[in-house]
Amino acid sequence: MxxxxxxxxxxxxxxxxxxxxxxxxxxxxxxxxxxxxxxxxxxxxxxxxxxxxxxxxxxxxxxxNWVKALDSGAIAPRTNILPETNVRVRDDEIIVSKFGSLPAVVFPHRPHTLWLDCSNCHEKLFVSKAGANRFSMQKILDGEQCGVCHGAVAFPLTECNRCHSLPNEVLMRRMRK
Ligand code: HEC
Ligand code: HEC
Ligand code: HEC
Known part of the structure; x- marks a missing residue:
């Protein structure tokens, strides 16, 4: 299947x-x-x-390219409406899929938390623990998981290499160190 x-x-x-x-x-x-x-x-x-x-x-x-638009300062959207809103940005990158037929999938928190609040993803959509979620490309294509946004409001799923961005050789070399 x-x-x-x-x-x-x-x-x-x-x-x-x-x-x-x-x-x-x-x-x-x-x-x-x-x-x-x-x-x-x-x-x-x-x-x-x-x-x-x-x-x-x-x-x-x-x-x-909305990530570049924000990083370059071409746009400067307001981060919050209410002054008491706690705007949080997280910088780590998590490898969410290793050793498939394609390059590994890297999930970067930074470009996401510049646009979104943690609660958009945690804990309903994804559990906040590396390796704790079972991802599936089929589900993503069906509009679940990453596909809740990608293909809807964020760059489309045709852009394989933006998610599958870490070549397996590079991953292997990193893991040997
Ligand atoms: C929004 C991010 C994203 C995009 C874009 C994306 N994928 Fe994936 N893909 C994932 C994630 C996360 C997994 C991990 C789930 C798994 O291992 O089955 C995955 C897994 C896969 C797998 C199974 C594991 C592997 O690496 O062999 C294949 C095949 C795959 N994707 C193909 C594609 C193709 C082809 C495209 C472009 C048409 C694509 N993907 C675009 C996120 C993405
Ligand atoms: C766009 C969705 C999204 C947003 C927004 C988001 N995260 Fe995550 N987060 C993820 C994904 C995906 C993972 C990886 C889970 C996995 O590996 O199964 C993750 C993992 C984590 C982890 C586990 C890290 C580790 O090394 O175990 C923590 C902690 C976390 N997130 C906290 C946050 C916080 C705090 C915010 C807000 C500042 C945030 N996340 C925003 C999707 C998101
Ligand atoms: C709640 C919505 C949401 C979810 C869920 C989500 N993303 Fe995103 N993602 C975005 C937005 C918004 C952007 C920034 C705008 C854009 O690039 O289209 C983004 C950007 C990215 C980028 C940055 C590309 C760059 O140019 O730097 C990557 C990589 C990415 N997402 C991968 C993933 C993966 C992998 C998952 C699933 C584990 C995922 N995203 C889940 C909304 C989401």
């Missing part, structure tokens, strides 16, 4: 591979199928192309 599913996945990845960034355009609001083209309010809104084209480019999703 698992092998069949993962083969399908590899094929899906080829089929849905994103076109190069420059081949794609942000749709005007009047043509995006979401906004009413007849609405007079449309003139008051900023067009996505005008806003997003100024941000660091990506090759997938909405074509903005």
């Amino acid at each position: 698992r092998i069949v599913a993962l083969t399908t996945l590899a094929i899906a990845a080829t089929l849905f591979a994103p076109a190069a960034a420059d081949d794609r355009k942000w749709l005007p609001l009047a043509k995006d199928g979401i906004h009413d083209p007849a609405s007079p309010a449309l003139r008051l809104k900023q067009e996505p192309a005008e806003a997003l084209s100024k941000l660091p480019r990506d090759t997938a999703g909405n074509l903005v």
